[in-house]
Amino acid sequence: MENILLKNYQTPYNTAPFSKISNNDFLRAFKKAIENAKIEIDAIVNTSEQPTFENTIEALEFSGEQLDRISSIFFNLNSAETNEIIQKIAQEVSPLLSEFGNDITLNEALFKRIKSVYDSKDTLNLTTEQQTLLDKKYKSFSRNGANLPEDKKEKLREIDKKLSQLTLKFGENVLAETNKFEMLITDEADLSGLPEGAIEAAKQLAESKEKGGWLFTLDYPSYIPFVTYANHRELRKKITIAAGKKGFHNDELDNQNIVLQITTLRHERANLLGYKTHAHFVLEERMAKTPEKVKSFLNELLVKAKPAAEREFKNLQDFAKESDGIQHLEKWDGTYYSEKLKQKLFSLDDEKLKPYFKLENVINGAFTVANKLFNLRFEKIQTIDKYHEDVLTYKVTNSNGEFIAIFYADFFPRKGKRNGAWMTSYKPQYMKNGQQERPHISIVCNFTKPTKSKPSLLTFNEVTTLFHEFGHALHGMLANTTYPSLSGTSVYWDFVELPSQVMENWCYEKEALELFATHYETGEVIPMDLVEKIKESATFLQGMQTLRQISFGLLDMSWHGGESPVAIKSVKEFENNAFAGTQLYPDVPENCMSTSFSHIFQGGYSSGYYSYKWAEVLDADAFEYFKESGIFNKEVATKFKDNVLSQGGTEDPMVLYKRFRGQEPKPEALLKRAGLI
Numbered sequence: 001m002e003n004i005l006l007k008n009y010q011t012p013y014n015t016a017p018f019s020k021i022s023n024n025d026f027l028r029a030f031k032k033a034i035e036n037a038k039i040e041i042d043a044i045v046n047t048s049e050q051p052t053f054e055n056t057i058e059a060l061e062f063s064g065e066q067l068d069r070i071s072s073i074f075f076n077l078n079s080a081e082t083n084e085i086i087q088k089i090a091q092e093v094s095p096l097l098s099e100f101g102n103d104i105t106l107n108e109a110l111f112k113r114i115k116s117v118y119d120s121k122d123t124l125n126l127t128t129e130q131q132t133l134l135d136k137k138y139k140s141f142s143r144n145g146a147n148l149p150e151d152k153k154e155k156l157r158e159i160d161k162k163l164s165q166l167t168l169k170f171g172e173n174v175l176a177e178t179n180k181f182e183m184l185i186t187d188e189a190d191l192s193g194l195p196e197g198a199i200e201a202a203k204q205l206a207e208s209k210e211k212g213g214w215l216f217t218l219d220y221p222s223y224i225p226f227v228t229y230a231n232h233r234e235l236r237k238k239i240t241i242a243a244g245k246k247g248f249h250n251d252e253l254d255n256q257n258i259v260l261q262i263t264t265l266r267h268e269r270a271n272l273l274g275y276k277t278h279a280h281f282v283l284e285e286r287m288a289k290t291p292e293k294v295k296s297f298l299n300e301l302l303v304k305a306k307p308a309a310e311r312e313f314k315n316l317q318d319f320a321k322e323s324d325g326i327q328h329l330e331k332w333d334g335t336y337y338s339e340k341l342k343q344k345l346f347s348l349d350d351e352k353l354k355p356y357f358k359l360e361n362v363i364n365g366a367f368t369v370a371n372k373l374f375n376l377r378f379e380k381i382q383t384i385d386k387y388h389e390d391v392l393t394y395k396v397t398n399s400n401g402e403f404i405a406i407f408y409a410d411f412f413p414r415k416g417k418r419n420g421a422w423m424t425s426y427k428p429q430y431m432k433n434g435q436q437e438r439p440h441i442s443i444v445c446n447f448t449k450p451t452k453s454k455p456s457l458l459t460f461n462e463v464t465t466l467f468h469e470f471g472h473a474l475h476g477m478l479a480n481t482t483y484p485s486l487s488g489t490s491v492y493w494d495f496v497e498l499p500s501q502v503m504e505n506w507c508y509e510k511e512a513l514e515l516f517a518t519h520y521e522t523g524e525v526i527p528m529d530l531v532e533k534i535k536e537s538a539t540f541l542q543g544m545q546t547l548r549q550i551s552f553g554l555l556d557m558s559w560h561g562g563e564s565p566v567a568i569k570s571v572k573e574f575e576n577n578a579f580a581g582t583q584l585y586p587d588v589p590e591n592c593m594s595t596s597f598s599h600i601f602q603g604g605y606s607s608g609y610y611s612y613k614w615a616e617v618l619d620a621d622a623f624e625y626f627k628e629s630g631i632f633n634k635e636v637a638t639k640f641k642d643n644v645l646s647q648g649g650t651e652d653p654m655v656l657y658k659r660f661r662g663q664e665p666k667p668e669a670l671l672k673r674a675g676l677i
Helices: 023-046 053-061 065-080 084-105 108-119 128-142 150-180 196-208 220-229 233-244 256-272 278-283 291-324 331-346 350-356 359-374 460-477 497-508 510-516 528-537 542-560 571-582 611-629 634-645 653-661 668-673
Strands: 183-185 214-216 376-380 392-398 403-410 422-427 430-432 435-437 440-444
Touching: 023 053, 023 065, 023 084, 023 108, 053 108, 053 128, 065 084, 065 422, 065 440, 084 150, 108 128, 150 256, 183 233, 196 214, 196 220, 214 220, 220 233, 220 331, 233 331, 256 278, 256 542, 256 571, 278 291, 278 542, 291 331, 291 542, 291 571, 291 611, 331 528, 350 460, 350 528, 359 376, 359 460, 359 497, 359 510, 359 634, 403 422, 403 460, 422 460, 440 460, 460 497, 497 510, 497 611, 497 634, 510 528, 542 571, 542 611, 611 634, 611 653, 611 668, 634 653
Parallel strands: 403 440
Antiparallel strands: 183 214, 376 392, 392 403, 422 440, 430 435
C-alpha cells in the first residue's frame, strides 16, 4: 500500500494532507524516512571529494527533509489532536528518533568532515548566515558527544533514549490527569458568583456527557472562571487542589519518580559531555551564557519585586478579611479575591469586558495590527486540509500580493489536546536551489467555546494570550533566511519570547483596541474609560505576578543548575526549598508543581524558564521605542521586521537587537511598566 506521508503531497501550497493520513501510516513512514535520511548522510560521508561548505555543511542541513516533515505533522498532532494510538506510536518512535539523532552526532567520519570545514573557516569567505550555520553544526556535534570515546558515546545513546521516553510519559500523565478530573455540581446554589457564560458552558459539557447538572474540569476555560468567580470556597478549594496535584498521587499517573529520573539523566548527560550541570550545558547556547548570570538576574528582580509583592499580598489578605472574614488567605482564594479587589479599585470586571472581545473580532484585530505594521493580509481559505473541524486556515500575502505563509489557528479545548497555548510550524521557511519555500505556521489555544446563546467571548487575559502566540507566528511567517535550522523561531531560547511578548503591548493601547474591541451585540467600540482602566490595572498585583514567575525560574534552576539530583528523596521537599524565598501563600501539602511543570519536563524550557522575564526586559525596551514614534510607526516596524522577525537565528541575538534598537536593552523600561519603580 502507498503511504501518503512518503509521497510528494499533491496539495495546495504543499500543505499537510491531514484527511488522507491514517494513524497506521506513521510508524512505517518514520522507519522509511529514517532509512532515507541515513542514505543521505552516507552520501555525504562517502564522497571522495574534499570536504567543502557546500558538500558537507549545506548537504547535512538539507538532509532528512522528509523525516522532519513527518515529525512535525506527527508531534503537532500528538499535542493538539492525540489519542491512545498516537501516544503509543510516540513512545515507539521517540527512541528511534533519538537513536537516529545520535547516529548522526556520533558519526566519526561525518564529524571529521565537518571539523575539516570548521578548521578552515577563516579562508572560506562565508556570509554571516553561513558562518552561523557552520558554527552551529560544529557545536551540535561537539556539544553532543562527537569528541567522546566509544564507551561514553554508548552511554550517551542510552541516556538520550531513556530521556525521550520519560519526557513523553511525563506529558501523557499530565494530559490524562487533566482529562480524568470532573467536578459535577447538581445544586444550582453552588454556582453562585459564576458568570452566565461559564454556567452555560458547564451545562453544555454535562449534557455532552449525558449527565444532569453542571460539569467543571481542569481545562482552562472551565477551571479559570470557577476559581475566579465561584463564591463557594470549599468547591474552589477542591478544584484548585485537583489542579495542583496532577502527577502527585502515588498511582500509575504519578510523575515524581519520572521527575527524579529526568533530572538525574540530564545531570549525568551534562557531566558526560564535560559540563558541571545541565544548566551549564544549556546556557552556553543562550544569551544569558551561565547559570550564575541567570541566578543573579532572577535574584536582582527578586530584590525589586519582593517588597511590592509582600505589600500587595497583605492588601489582598486585609481585603479578604474585611469582605468575608477570611482569617488565612489560601491558594484557592487568591484569584477570587484578586478579581474582587480589581473590580473595587478599578470598577473593572473581566465579565464586563468579555462582550467587547468576541474571538472573531480579536483575530481580525491581530490581523489588522499585522497589516498596519508589516503590510500582511490574511485571507480565510477552505481549500486546504485540516486535522480538526475547529481549525481555521488562512493564506497570508503581503501588499504586493506575494505569498508569505499558510496560517492555521486552533482555538478550543477538546479531549485530545493539551492545555495551554503554543505556536508551532508544519513546514519551515528556507531557500533551496534558488527556490523560496514559504512556511506553514500554526497557533493552538484553549479558549471558551461558543455556546447555544453566545459566541466565543474572551477574557482580557485570553486576548493577550492570542496576541502573544500571534507574535510567535509572525516570527515564523516573516522568516527570510536561507537555512531551515536558522529560520523563524529557531533562535536562542531567551530571545524567542521577544516577538511574542512585544505583541501583547498593543492590547493595552487605545489606538489598537479601537480597531477590534467592539460589543458583539451592539457593535459599540469599547468605551475609553474601560480602556483607561485596562491600562491602569495593567500593574495591578504586578509584584506578586513577577514573584510567581521568578519562583518558577528559580525552581527550574534548582532542578537543573545544582548538585546531582541522585540524592534527592522527596520531590515535594526539594521544591519547597526552591520556593522558600518567594512563597506568599501557605503550602498545600497535597500539591506539587514539579510533577506537572510541563514547560521544563516535557517542553523545551529546562534551564530556560527565566527566558520569560529576560525577554520581558527586551520587549518593554522595544515597545518603548515604538511608543516614542507612534505604535503603528512604519519605520520602526520595518526595522523590527528586517532586523528581528525576518532574521531568525542567523546572527547573535544581541547584535540583531542593537541593530533594531540602536542600543542594548535597559531593564528600567520593564520595572517602570510593571510599576516596580
